[in-house]
Amino acid sequence: MPETTQAETPPTSPTASGWCHWHKGVGEDVRVTQVVEAGSGPGAKLSACARCRARRNLVPFADQP
Ligand SMILES: [Zn+2]
Structure with a gap:
């Protein structure tokens, strides 16, 4: 049995980089912090990086009630 390498990216990678709005x-x-519902069509997702979340007290959308 070969050791498991990083074949798949985990869904919640702690160091996932991406575009911060x-x-x-x-x-x-x-992380996605806000989903703006549009009247019709897909809603806009606003993502924030860790630094901006800390500065603006943003809560990741997945962690909101
Ligand atoms: Zn940012």
Whole structure:
């Protein structure tokens, strides 16, 4: 049995980088903090990096009630 390598990316990677809508740039640990419901069509998702979440007290959408 070969050792399991990083074949698949875990869904909640702690260091996932992505686009942060708050500082309009690429940040680390980007999470969706807000989903703006549009009248018709897909809603807009606003993602924030860890730094912006801490600065603005943003709660990740998945952690909201
Ligand atoms: Zn940011």
